[in-house]
Amino acid sequence: MTKILKYLKPYWFSILLAFGLLFGQATCELTMPDYMQNIVNTGIQNSGIESGVYQQISEKTLNSFLMFATDSEKDLITSSYKLVESASASKDLKSEIPALKKENVYLLKDINDTKKSSLEDCLTLLQMTVMEVSQAASKQNVQIPQLLMMNGVDTYRKDAKSEISKLGTSTVSSMSSQFLKKEYTDLGMDMEKIQQDYIISSGIKMLGYALASAVCAILVGFLASRIAAGFSKNLRQSVFEKVTHFSNENLNTFSTSSLITRTTNDIQQLQMTIVMFLRIVMYAPIIGVGAILHVIESGANMTWILALCVVVILSVVLLIFMIVMPKFKVMQKMIDKMNSVVRELLDGMLVIRAFNNEKIEEEKFDKANSDITSISLFTTRAMAIMMPIMMFLMNGTTLMILWFGSKQVDAGIIQVGSIMAFMQYAMQVIMAFLMITMVTIMLPRANVSAQRIQEVLSSEITVTDKENTCDFSSSMRGVVSFDNVSFRYPGADEDVLSDISFSTKPGQTTAFIGSTGSGKSTLINLVPRFYDVTSGSILVDGVDIRDVKQADLRSRIGYVPQKGMLLSGDIESNLLYSKKDASENDIQSALDISQSSEFVNKKPEGIHSEINQGGTNVSGGQRQRLSIARAIVRKPEIYIFDDSFSALDFKTDAKLREALAASCKETKSTVLLVAQRISSILHADQIIVLDEGKMVGKGTHEELMESCKVYQQIASSQLTKEELANV
Template sequence: MKQSILSYLKPYKLHVGIAWTLMLIELSVELMLPFILGKMIDDGIEVGNYDQVIFWGSIMIGLALLSFSAGITNSFFASHATYRFGYDVREKLFEKVQSFSFKNLNDYPTSSLITRFTNDVRQVQTGIFMALRIMLRAPLLALGGVIMAFIVNWRIALVFFISVPLLIGFLFFLLKKGSSLFKKVQSRLDFVNRVMQENLAGIRLIKAFLRKNHEKSRFMDANTDLMKRTKTSYRVIESSMPVLLFVMNMSLIAIIWLGYIEVGNNQATTGEIVSIVNYALRVSMAISMFGFLTMAFARAKASVERLQVVMDAEVDLLEADDADDSHKITEGKVEFSNVTFRYPGLKANVLDNVSFTAKPREKIAIIGSTGSGKTSLFQLVPRLYDTNEGKVFIDGYPVERLKLDNLRKAIGYVPQAPLLFTGSVFDNIAWGKNDATEAEVMQAAKDAQIHDTLANLPNGYQTKIGQKGVNLSGGQKQRVSIARALIRQPKILMLDDSTSALDLKTESKLLEAIQEYECTTLIVTQKVTTAMESDRILLLDDGELIAEGTHADLLQTNDLYQKVVESQFGKEEAYDQKAAR
């Protein structure tokens, strides 16, 4: 069931209620003060009765202290509800993004999600705080001021019948226009964040290719577009202030002129005129706040809509209602049966009618040219995507019938581009398993052939590494990532071209150490030497499985594989290997 963003305020409805009650107390006092001031003038100053002046003055001081206390306490409750709301929304938003499939993540660039987590949530928080503190206070002050003015002297207060409706209509127009404009501003902010993110991630490449000026120009274009959109939005909103003040100032002039006539005709007192002028000033102040409030509310409304889109996004990859929680993966058998797959939104198949079986503890190498579908095949095993046709089975169970937790806990996955997190080397390896012990971390590192390197770092395993492992070499990052997968003691180990930066000797030791693990190993590789060490080789080309067998079998029977071997060993060596078989 879809949930409105503002519904996350429900747990704090008591705080909201108290804040609004205190705001109403503060508002009531403010509306009473001009009335009491009028009584002080008419009953005290005008007739020289200073006892009445002291009486009404004491009441005003007491009410002012009450208003002050109510305002301070209101801020406390309003801030509590506002920031707890923001905390809850970010938590639910994070939970929602974590549930996203790869397809969902493709719909929302990282920069856009970051903007929503930060800027958009902050805009909504600001809107809610202002609603609890002043946003409702302003219209109620304007309405209450008009009502009190009619109570004091309805003839003079008729001026408000002309000015207030005009201003309210104008403000509704501004709100609608401002919401549309600020939605575009947030979209441009997404793009600026995306350019910034790409530049920071690729700063070394930018320097190496001397593309500083090009990237500076790209950023300037995005930043200029954001500036223009923001400037246009603020101009529209800020232009409301002169209009609002002009109308209210004209109302004040009309009130003073009519008051002069009414006093002359003995239809009004000096105190009444002072009271109504004070109410007019309060209405003027409240309405002048509307321009600022409209801008804040328009931004909050645009941000609510952007957050709601993410919250309401349909996650296309869910566990089946009849998923078997009792079934645990114990063997690691992987079977593809007539699998066809294409990425969402594309027409061309990435995999086309692929079938093979990886037996438990078998080591299978997957080889093929760039774009042949190797990584896509890998993504179907842990069910990062669903197949379009055919089935993937693990231990004889269709993957969609397995609980995702049970499925993915049994898999050690090392992606093509290793990703390490800011923190210690120890934390990065232990990240692969909850409550991993020091002995387990060190054993995984030894099997990944990285222990000696890590032990010789300045602080050993506690050495801090930068974001994405910037202070480690490519081969070191790959081996730390492999250690992170091995610590899981997986039943299925998937290495997506993750030994490409290793020399042959280190890679050979690594593959030998993996043999001690009771797991089925799938290796995407471009190295024939790695494929030769496997029990079986799958040869992919343009999404089709065109051959499978041992190195010797494929060398004898498949022309494409022969060409791959020739490209890495040379024709003579390939011929010698073929002849030797």
């Protein structure tokens, strides 16, 4: 599969951009639980009070703290606050701080975070010390100064420190916020507004991160789709270009249905996998690692729950992976088989109907369809089982977090919002692993598809141009020479053609005849290099065809296959297929020579009449004549007709050959003609007789009737003595 990934190189910048957007999306996703935690812990439970540092504090309260502070703590507090006296305060300041109307107030200075953190710890200790002293004085029913005289300040400071360590950070934070809330209320501050402002501010920020995450996700989806579509376009183009250069030997290696599946279904599988990879596989590790780091930083001692869940998930996925992976290779082969059955059914529909064998073909299709349905159900069910297992694990993890988290909340170690955030991070970790495992189920099938595509791309083309090619001789035209040519199909044990030698002359017709399987079509397919000879050589205009470019060779040839093949479009586009710049006179001349003018002119739209794919909307004879006309439009040096007159009646056949012979005499074009009927080659300038791949006769009709027994047998089997006598 790694070899296929080179087609992603043009999109490296888009991939990097997608990765950056995924990182941004993950950052936004990981930030939102923190804001949700703050809304619950700070906004709801602590009434919007973010820290234990007083923004405003009355002189009376501050002095009560200083009573229990050490010298260093006093210095820290006094350096962090500035005194605003009631008498000297302005009206604006008094309206802003109502407490200034009756007492002095200390305001927090602009201090750095380090000093602020130290100040918060100091004030928390002093708050707890004040509470310890107040409770002790109430129990002993004595005044605080008297109590301090009896036991000393250090005793209650030690008790406060001990109590802080027992309660846990969550409870201490909540108690500290209550101290601040009471003080702020006494100072006339609107606590409801403070709480609402904090919640709304945090909510807006949370919404902003959510929108940013959505924008990143949309952009990543756009980039992933574009990258995957471009990748499959380039890959499909490469496969198609490779197949167009395949020789007949290469085409015989892969079935038509298999090549169609590899070009469509297999590439589609890779496209889907790339989209999933860019949107999920790249995203999952980022969000997973980030969530794990947040879980570790949360301070909740429940990381083992996640570790246990991840181990179980990986075990389940690995088991399913081992079961499903071998089935994907079988599935792609079954798709090939079903495509082959459908193609055969459509191509042979007339024969199937003629013999009333629709039921047999339906059973074939039903068998192929049932096989692929069965294996698809197996793989789908295996993957479907995984989802409820994953949901069970996720819900089980949630219950375990709530169970053990509630105990930590009760112990004052963490707050409710922290548990909620921990649950979200835990779900993100689990979902990250779940997303990766879901994609890994797709990877085996994508890997199979990649291997199948690579088989096509890595196939060695058997008919290629040499690095240093030469040009055709300008002094010769239409001369074809076979010099001791032998040929055998790849993997065969015997030659199909053996020691074939002959030459043609410009303007003359060379015909090939022989029994079925004698090698006639194979012989003429060697001229345009659909196959390369096994031994010997073929010369065109005095040059070995292996020493020139295939394009130059085939530009000199007008080839008409045994089965007339027309392309979708109209009659004109099919005729121009051989020569795009052909004039109207060239087209009309080709139609006249091929005896196509009559039926073309009868059509309402003439040469602009529509032709269906494969020429299914014209008869077999018309299809053959239009195929011949297409070759004539090119005005080639060499015509190759592979039994191309078989669908024509004798009258049309005779007229076409007469007109073609006159045209070839004029243009000095060579005709290589394969025929089954003696009547089609009687007037050929040279007839080659083949029998079991060997040339057993060469000459004109009269010469062969005297010297070649095989030709005599063919002639006597097709024509009566009177017809032979009148030739």
